[in-house]
Amino acid sequence: MTVLGTAALVLAGLALFVLGAALGHGAARRQQEHSADSEGARALAHGLHSAALAAAPLRAGLTPDTARKAARRLRPLLGTPALALTDDASVLTWDGAGDHHRAEVTALLAHPPRARTFPLSCDDPRCPVRWGALLPLTADGAHGAAAPGALAVFAAEESTALVRAGEEAARRLSVDLELAGLDGVRARAREAEVRALRAQISPHFIYNSLASIASFVRTDPERARELLQEFADFTRYSFRRDGDFTTLAEELRSIEQYLELARARFGRRLQVTLRIAPEVLPVTLPFLCLQPLVENALKHGLEGSVERLSVTIVAEDEGAEARVVVEDNGVGMEPERLRAILRGTAGPATGIGLSNVDRRLRQVYGDDHGLVIETGVGAGTKITLRVPKFRPGIQARSAQV
Structure with missing residues (x-):
């Protein structure tokens, strides 16, 4: 075989190798993308499910017991060291570290709750709570309506991402509070109808x-x-x-x-x-x-x-x-x-x-x-x-x- 023929065979082999590598790389990339999509879908489903579980207790209304159950499920979802739920006057429950900051949060409720961030002073060097965000809950989703309570999230330093996540969580909790109000209206309507039958x-x-x-x-x-x-x-x-x-x-x-x-x-x-x-x-x-x-x-x-x-x-x-x-x-x-x-x-x-x-x-x-x-x-x-x-x-x- 001539040198030219040998070179042609080498070049052809290199071309097939490159082509095969490219095809293999493309298949691998598609497999990785599919795997990433699946992981993303599973993560999204898990997040939605966790949010629903966290908010579900508030279908019974905003009480110390329902707030405690919701906070316990919600804090790991937000990844915050501390989380609190309040009514319009006091802290109903505090989940996580920094409970000694409860009085500072209560003081913020002296006026109608509004979305705000605030620094926290602390003499304990081990306390991970140095900053917080107060996010109102609404019972009917209407702007300007009196808020029955608020969600407070905390961190070691200011976090825009935590504020956004907290706002979404507050909206989800508010939906269940609204449903609780509708359930109450329906229950009162049923009671009224039974009272009407008794009166008859x-x-x-x-x-x-x-x-x-x-x-x-x-x-x-x-x-x-x-x-x-x-x-x-x-x-x-x-x-x-x-x-x-x-x-x-x-x-x-x-x-x-x-x-x-x-x-x-x-x-x-x-x-x-x-x-x-x-x-x-x-x-x-x-x-x-x-x-x-x-x-x-x-x-x-x-x-x-x-x-x-x-x-x-x-x-x-x-x-x-x-x-x-x-x-x-x-x-x-x-x-x-x-x-x-x-x-x-x-x-x-x-x-x-x-x-x-x-x-x-x-x-x-x-x-x-x-x-x-x-x-x-x-x-x-x-x-x-x-x-x-x-x-x-x-x-x-x-x-x-």
């Missing part, structure tokens, strides 16, 4: 129940004693203070007491049939959800023009849901009047029971779980409701007064 328990019904009990005192004292116990149990359940939810078993027991008192008054004019599947008795549903439906049957039945009222209550298992039906052979009503009742525009004389129950069911389970009412003039009324057998976050509590 007719004084007329209570008077008639006591009158019926009194009528048995001389003729049948044992019957009077039983009715008085039913009356006491019914009122104890209806006016209990604890819990927005109850079980179907407890609600049906209250209805049986209500109907027993009604039987004492109406006698044979009232006929009641119950068909209850045992497997749905533990199902949770809103408190005082069924009693207004039964009361509606009696009010527009026996207290109307029907000589003999038949009320049927059925509770069945339908897979993921429990189906409850309250049906009567009363006077019924026109569909337009029913729509006005459900809208709450039919006037105070109609009561608020049906619209209240329908609204609460929709709020808790969604619009597809409202009351389904079939009625017509002279055709009686059939009311159907369906509730999920299991729903996260919904739990019945034992009755208390």
